[in-house]
Amino acid sequence: MLGVPRDADGQAIKSAYRHRAKTAHPDSGGDVETFSKLKASYELLLDPVRRKIYDDTGFDPQLTDAKDLEGLMMLDALVNDIILDERQPGSFDPVAAMRRKLTDRIVNTRFHILELERHRGRIRNHMDRIGRRPESDVLGRMLSARCDAIADAMSKAEAEIKVIEQAYSMLEGYSYELDAEMPKAAE
Template identity: 70%
Template sequence: MIDPYEILGVAREADGAAIKTAYRKRAKSAHPDTGGDVELFSRLTTSYELLNDPLRRKVYDDTGYDAELADSKDLHGLVILETLVNEMILDERDPGSFDPVAAMRRKLTDKVVNARFHILEMERHRARIRNHLDRMGRKPGNDVLGRMLRARCGTISDAITKAETEIANIEQAYGMLDGYTYEIEAVAEIKDAAE
């Protein structure tokens, strides 16, 4: 994730005038027409647009993310975490009586395990179809069955690729939880142990 404040060289409390001044100063040297770096100029412009838009700036300040500045992997991870955060908010248990971060990690781990199992099942089905294809004599001319079976193999391969992408997104979300801890109240620990 690119930090727009760092890119523009302004403090988080900077007002619109300070942001505009910083952008103009840095954009002069980075502009491609004056021999500057195209990538840097693009990041400067995107950072300026983000900080100049009060709503986008608030979202960035609150979450640390902006769709235009974030790596697409981070965005997919955020979507997954958003669901888990909603579940945490809706959980009726008292804060401190359970560890929501550990619960999120468990749910993400379960999702990965389920997705991997699903991939194994799909690979088994695809292998069975290929085995049928290898054993089936081809009808001269219009090989309807062969085309249908090959199409099914293709569909299964696409589903496997989609599941592998989902695993990567879940792992990205899991990595975004690194470094978080949660303090459980001692009374809750004793109560949980007694139950």
């Protein structure tokens, strides 16, 4: 949009913006939408955090849906795993490995939710069996608070599953070319 190189500094970005804004501004006969995109690009490039995220992912954190950003953060961790993997490129499928790790996380999170539900059921069973003191129900309030905490944990786990599913969907369309035949180890 601004026509600056990838490593342009703040001064070069400002200069390019001012130059383009002269003709792109609606008061100078420019298009409102084009000027809006120009201004958004300028603001993105001047913010070092947004710029880094955009350079690394192609997403602007201020304009991207939070769900996409959370998925990107999850994929970023998986990309780090690929970088640290010592196996030879072409000898394994890192995209399939990322999908497996995401699937495993969903399965583990679902088991965690089932375990939380089991605990909550036990607490409720205790609550039904404990006789209440007429003046204050300290135990009832404590057990009820535990049930609420478990419900919050379950909600967080369900939200995590949605993020994992978003990250998984971001991998759609990717494939990886494996080497046809890997050299065999010397016997």
